Each structure stands twice: as structure tokens, then as C-alpha cells.
Amino acid sequence: MEYTFDDLSVVMGTYNEEAAIGTVLDDIDRVTDGRAEVVCVDGSDDRTPEIAREHGARVIEQEPRGYGYAVRKALTAASRPVIVTTDCDDTYPMDALPRFLDLVNEGYDVVSGDRLYRGADAMPAFNRLGNHAFAVIASLLMGERVHDTTTGMRAYREEVISNIRWTENTGLSAELLIRPLMRGYDVYEQPIGYAERAGDTKLDPFAGGYAILKSVVKVPLEERLR
Template identity: 75%
Template structure:
């Protein structure tokens, strides 16, 4: 066990939000309940609906920015808070906030990155195209890194702040994969933790074809860069 043992007073839960008024209330209510309202919440928002208003009603810090893509929003979200542990999630109620204590326990066990593996239990709520695409992404990443990876694009992860600060992040749509692959390639302690995945509330804004191609390109780019560092 490391000398520093973190509690939820040391945790920021962050997310990019875009027109998620159907789910944001549930997600923030669940975070508050699980963490006894001790975790700091940051939403980087580009919405045109009531998402930022609802987030502020829950006491979240809302950083507004024009729509510039997934990675730009999440990059802002992970670098805004100053607490030593940063947990990313999506705001569509697909991720199990009740597992936050398990992610924090893994950080306290010495892991630098704890990544939620949605595919372990089958991810039946995930559309088939997305599920098969995510399996392919994981196989591609595993081949490039020479290490088995199971879910490269999960939105639920915990990071020690030093990992976020020590690495230069370059990707946009593929940032979720980059946030796992670069730490793995550089020898940080990474654990994939099986989680359940629920059907999303509200409509997705990501086109599976163009988004999938962008993610695959990011995995190739990051994998090649890290092999030649």
C-alpha cells in the first residue's frame, strides 16, 4: 500500500457534456450518493439544452466551450481540477457510478490508471457495431503494444494526476484510447477493471463509421509513436 491513501475528498469526477439533459441529473445524483457528496465534479460543456443548468444545480463546476470534439472537451475536463485523483466518465448514464469505490481502491493499491472494461461481461447494451468495433480496437492496440488490452475506448477510468501531467496528449476523437495506450507503453501501472455497461439515456451524437475510423487512426498513430520513442 502506498504512503498516500486517497479518499473521495481527493477525487474529481470529470466529463465532457453535450446535450445530455436526459441523463445528467441521474449521473450527478449517483456520484453524490456514492461519494457522500465529497468528490469534486467538473463538466466541460458544449450543450444547447439544459445540461449545464442542471449540472450547476448539483454543484458541479461547468466549463463552457464551443463544440470542438470529444477529445478537446475531455482534455479540458482532466486538466481543470487540481485534486490528486481524476476519474473520467460519460454523462449518458451508461457507466456504474456505484463502482467508484473500487476504482479508488485500485488507485490506493498502487495503480496509476484504472480502466473500466465494458466488454468483460459482454456489453449487451452496446450496439453490435460498436461492440465489434471495440473488440477490433483492442486487438489492434494489443498487437501494437505487445500487451493484451481489452477495452481501449471506455469512458470510465481513474488516473493519478501525475500521469495526466507527465504525458502530452495529442488526439481528439481517439483520446480515450490514447489515455490508456500511452501510460501502458511508458510503464505506468495500469489495471483493467471489469464493469457493467448500461443502455444510454438520450441520443448519441457520434457517427459509428467516421468515429470508428478516427479512433483506429489514433490507435495506429499512438502505437507507432510509442514504439519509436
């Protein structure tokens, strides 16, 4: 079966992103001809959910509990067989969606957007260095080379999401790559651009980095002990 945009859900966790959410949703609508389902799990206290609904997204409101809880809820709320995660801060290129869908149609189970391949110059230097380090550590622990463990933009066949029990919060982005790889799913890292975010970041780089590092170490060890 060949998937089309009618088979695509684009999902995201949203938290006070009124500066960018409209642009992101406009881009999704433009690229997919308005055919993709869009799901936002939102904990905002600004106009983010209102703007998302105005743009046709399905908004699920919940108390803010962190990145992983929101994205996991969004993933499980999707109703279509191909699911793409993205962030709502306008850093990821929605123009990559057709390429992601093509790669799923070629047989890949997960298509992971590699921001670092092209340098990710818009990313703060500290974050960029940390993301390179996470990839090196994950590669060593898995015994398989990966280049960007913490990207927020990936495509998944729905069965990958439903067949794995996801456990991480801040480190969910790394877990969403590591567990499928170590369970034998076909994963392809697709280079993508990365833009400067619109609005202020909500993640403390030190606390967030430590949480991600814990996931990068813990998840491969858990998978080896399965």
C-alpha cells in the same frame, strides 16, 4: 498516503445530455457522499449546463470541438490528485468508484473500466464488434494484451495526466490507455457494467470508428519512436 473521496475529481465532457446528466451527478453524489469534485466541460445548447450547476458541478463552457477537446480540458481543470473520467449519458456505473479508488490506493496509476468483459449487451452490436477489434489491434501493436481501449470510465493519478502530452480528439479514450501503458505506468483493467444510454448518441459510428482506429494505430507507433 491513502486517498479518499475528498481526493477525487470526476470529470466529463458534456454535450446536450439533459436527459441523463442529473441522474449521473446524483449517482456520483450518492456514492461519494457529496465529497468528490465534479467538473463538466460543456458545449451544449440545451439545459445540460444549468442542470449540472444545480447539482453542484463546476461547469466550464466552451465551443463544441469534439470529445477529446472537452475531456482534455476537464482533465486539466481537475484540482484533486485522483481523477476519474466518465461519460454523461448514464452508461457507466458510478457504484464502481469505490473500487477504482481502492485500486489506486493499492498502487495502480491507471484503473481502466473494461465494459467488454461482461459482454456489454447494452452496446450496439456494431460498436461492440468495433471495440473488440480496436483492442486486438492495440494489443498487437503494443505487445501487451488490453481488452477495452475505448472505455470512457478510468481513474488516473494526477501525475499521469500532467506528465503526458495528449494529442487525440475522437480517439482520446484510446490514447489515454495506450500512452500510459507504453510508458511503464501500472494499469489495471477492472470489469464494469455498461447500460443503455439515456438520450441520443452524438457520435457517427463510421466516422467515429475510423478516427478511433487511426489513433489506435498511430499512438503505439509514436510511442515506439519516442
